[in-house]
Amino acid sequence: MGHSIALNFEDGVTRFIECRSGETVADASYRVGINIPLDCRDGACGTCKCRVESGRYDGGSYIEDALTDEEAAGGLALACQMRPETDLVLAIPASSEVCKTKGQSFEAPLRAVERLSETSIAFSLDAPAGLAFLPGQYVNILVPGTDQRRSYSFSSAPGAAAVSFLVRDIPRGMMSTWLREGAAPGTPLELVGPAGSFYLREVKRPLLFLAGGTGLAPFLSMLGKLAAAGTGGQPVHLVYGVTNDADLVEVPRLEEFAASLPGFTFATCVAAEGSAHPRKGYVTAHIEPAHLNGGEVDVYLCGPPPMVDAVRAWLGGQGVAPANFYYEKFSPSGAVTVTGETHRQAA
Structure with a gap:
């Protein structure tokens, strides 16, 4: 049985390919004309090294110079050697153009x-x-x-x-x-x-979602995925902030997720001083220490640039660095301006 492989390139373009039973990721990619970085095909050079964001695989055979034990333990693998055991999401350290593909x-x-x-x-x-x-x-x-x-x-x-x-x-x-x-x-x-590189990774620890305005959209998609696949027993908390009362939308969908998805909770807040909402201020005012879990938490943040910058600064001042921090900025015109991620450690 084959498996679906999502190749996410460093310019944000994602291509999905099918990997046949027993086939390596590199062979599956080249079979459909996607030229991911590759040189030796023997697990000796490390050119095809990529990060596994989710899924299980057989890493194959390779030498230490190509992939160290520490790198393998941290989620890196060689596309020329790895054979999927489940569907995979891979971060490819090259642009889609270099790999001769596009959206x-x-x-x-x-x-x-x-x-x-x-x-x-x-x-x-x-x-x-x-x-x-x-x-x-x-x-x-x-x-x-x-x-x-x-x-x-x-x-x-x-x-x-x-x-x-x-x-x-x-x-x-x-x-x-x-x-x-x-x-x-x-x-x-x-x-x-x-x-886009702002997407839900494999759930390994508690999740903290921070949404601003229509930046709620990707979290609704993530929650839909979690509702279908489960959270592995990990808690998920969302803080959804807007400027004015009228900006607060899709709350009934969040309530449905709260009722059907074990471990999911959420809070909404409105920044405008004249708001009738019970929770005022910005999202940072409604992040509790428990939500940061002493740093053992993956934080996902999506909103307009000023909000993203303010939250990043606030997190930096808390003295607790999240295990992983993924963020996306967008402009009101509907253009994604920055997608980024930060890691406390290479993992």
Whole structure:
């Protein structure tokens, strides 16, 4: 039986390939024309070294100069030697262009547009055949009638019959204007992707999710995945912050996850002083010491640049460094500005 392998390149492009039973990842990649870094094919040079983000595999045979015991224990493997035992997610230390591949193009009809509040819109498309993505990733969508693309994170879980997205309703925003004024069910939209290094890794410790505004979208996708796959008994806490009361959307979906996903809890907060919400201020005011778990926690953060910078500074001042810290910044126009990750230690 074969396994699905997600190759995430350093420029954020992700390609999914099928690895046949007994086949190495390198052989499967080259079979479909994706030239990941490779030289000797014998486990002797280390050129094809990659990071395994999730999944199990047989690491094969190699020499110490190619991959040390410490590197192997820390999640690195050689693509020319590894044979998957489950589906895998691999971080490839090269760009998609260098590996002679690129994001895939899809076309999907608009299914529905939903006004969530005076500041937020949700829309969904029929999931196109062949589209796969990691929970947390985004896709680039061509705004109908223009030559402009906008990047939106999936708010739906992988494998759903429809893919959905959240949009900040900006008065003159290209996509939000089209959704308000020109969208009609059945209209075809062009998608390119998936992309992004902000995605859910294998759950090995407690998770702390921090969302700002429509930065909630990737967490809804992650929670959908966790609801289907489980958390391995690890607690998951989300702090969802917005500027004004009207920006607070999709709370019923979070309540559904809280009722159905063991160990999941969440808190919402509103920054505006005149808000009627019971929890005021920014997300950092509602992170409790228990949520950081003495540093044994993986933190995921998605929101506008000022929020991401403020949270990073706040975490740096707590004297407790999370085991892993993944973040993504986005602009109101629907463009992802920065995707990054930090690790307390190479692992």
